[in-house]
Amino acid sequence: MLNQPTLVDQFGRTVDYIRLSITDRCDFxxxxxxxxxxxxxxxxxxxxxxxxSRLVRVFVSLGVSKVRITGGEPLVRKNALWLFxxxxxxxxxxxxxxxxxxxxxxKKATALKKAGVKRINISIDSLNAERxxxxxxxxxxxxxxxxxxxxxxxxxxxxxINTVLxxxxxxxxxxxxxxxxxxxxxxxxFIEEMPLGEVDHTRESSFVSxxxxxxxxQDKYSLLxxxxxxxxxxxxxxxxNSHTKIGFISPHSHNFCESCNRxxxxxxxxxxxxxxxxxxxxxxxxxxxxxxxxxPLIAAILDSMRIKPKGHDFDLRRAEPAVIRFMSYTGG
Ligand code: SAM
Ligand code: SF4
Numbered sequence: 001m002l003n004q005p006t007l008v009d010q011f012g013r014t015v016d017y018i019r020l021s022i023t024d025r026c027d028f029x030x031x032x033x034x035x036x037x038x039x040x041x042x043x044x045x046x047x048x049x050x051x052x053s054r055l056v057r058v059f060v061s062l063g064v065s066k067v068r069i070t071g072g073e074p075l076v077r078k079n080a081l082w083l084f085x086x087x088x089x090x091x092x093x094x095x096x097x098x099x100x101x102x103x104x105x106x107k108k109a110t111a112l113k114k115a116g117v118k119r120i121n122i123s124i125d126s127l128n129a130e131r132x133x134x135x136x137x138x139x140x141x142x143x144x145x146x147x148x149x150x151x152x153x154x155x156x157x158x159x160x161i162n163t164v165l166x167x168x169x170x171x172x173x174x175x176x177x178x179x180x181x182x183x184x185x186x187x188x189x190f191i192e193e194m195p196l197g198e199v200d201h202t203r204e205s206s207f208v209s210x211x212x213x214x215x216x217x218q219d220k221y222s223l224l225x226x227x228x229x230x231x232x233x234x235x236x237x238x239x240x241n242s243h244t245k246i247g248f249i250s251p252h253s254h255n256f257c258e259s260c261n262r263x264x265x266x267x268x269x270x271x272x273x274x275x276x277x278x279x280x281x282x283x284x285x286x287x288x289x290x291x292x293x294x295x296p297l298i299a300a301i302l303d304s305m306r307i308k309p310k311g312h313d314f315d316l317r318r319a320e321p322a323v324i325r326f327m328s329y330t331g332g
Contacts, residue, residue, distance in 0.1 A: 018263055022069055031135055049080070066094065069097070084116070098119075101144065118156065135170065178220075190246070263308070
């Protein structure tokens with residue numbers, strides 16, 4: 001369409017990527033993400049799948065070309081596949097991607113591929129079943145590895161492991177996880193732990209910097225810097241003579257905010273303009289009060305670009321988490 005409005009903020013950054021959390025619920029309780037006894041939202045407090053679909057359609061009409069479905073665990077939401085099928089039909093949506101803990105992939109990989117999902121990120125923090133259980137509190141490593149294999153067999157454009165390293169827990173597994181990724185011909189990203197939500201482990205002492213992980217891996221592998229960028233906090237390296245790319249997602253050590261191209265939508269329909277700040281608008285009332293008219297929703301989304309903050313404000317030394325929101329709620 002000519003003269004179609006697009007999302008550009010006051011710093012000239014174009015927003016063409018949304019991350020949508022479709023549930024705050026999860027079958028795991030990873031120590032850095034959730035407390036052991038989480039209180040979850042009631043059904044009516046969460047966007048319906050129809051509302052999720054409408055919202056994405058509106059964002060795509062405003063120039064968004066990439067959508068990541070996340071959670072919580074998106075694949076534990078009942079009928080989640082319907083949403084993927086709807087989104088897969090949207091003209092203008094070039095990249096439909098998913099972040100998952102992998103527990104449901106054995107059953108759902110085929111249908112996701114068919115719906116049009118291009119790439120999948122699967123969180124795996126340890127290759128040791130006992131440790132995996134300790135970190136996720138409820139997860140079964142075998143099930144996740146079977147789901148990963150099912151996804152590899154489907155031939156997605158790319159599969160990436162996401163790993164959060166924690167000192168004294170799994171920080172000795174960085175090289176093993178990279179070797180596993182090389183053997184499987186997939187990618188891997190190391191995510192520095194972020195101070196999101198109150199959890200019952202000590203973040204400051206468990207924090208592992210990506211600079212240290214990179215140094216350790218450079219001793220073992222020949223790594224070639226890559227200029228590839230997704231407009232986010234990840235920096236990539238290629239492992240020589242392999243199919244594998246290693247990403248380092250470093251919200252603390254890098255200022256990635258200048259090139260930020262994304263916004264997040266919680267499962268309650270709150271549009272957060274930055275992962276580490278409180279600036280947001282509530283889209284749910286706009287959806288529910290105007291079931292047949294997208295105009296108020298479009299106006300509010302365009303207007304929200306005025307309040308997208310310049311950058312985040314994470315500081316591990318602070319006693320309080322910078323943001324009380326849990327990652328599972330905002331969507332990782
Ligand atoms: N349940 C799915 C999963 O685990 O992949 C999707 C949601 S999860 C919130 C998305 C990503 O956020 C995961 O890779 C997880 O490791 C990461 N994550 C969760 N809490 C985090 C935190 N406090 N700091 C850094 N990464 C975190
Ligand atoms: Fe669940 Fe993902 Fe959070 Fe782990 S990181 S508790 S799998 S939402």
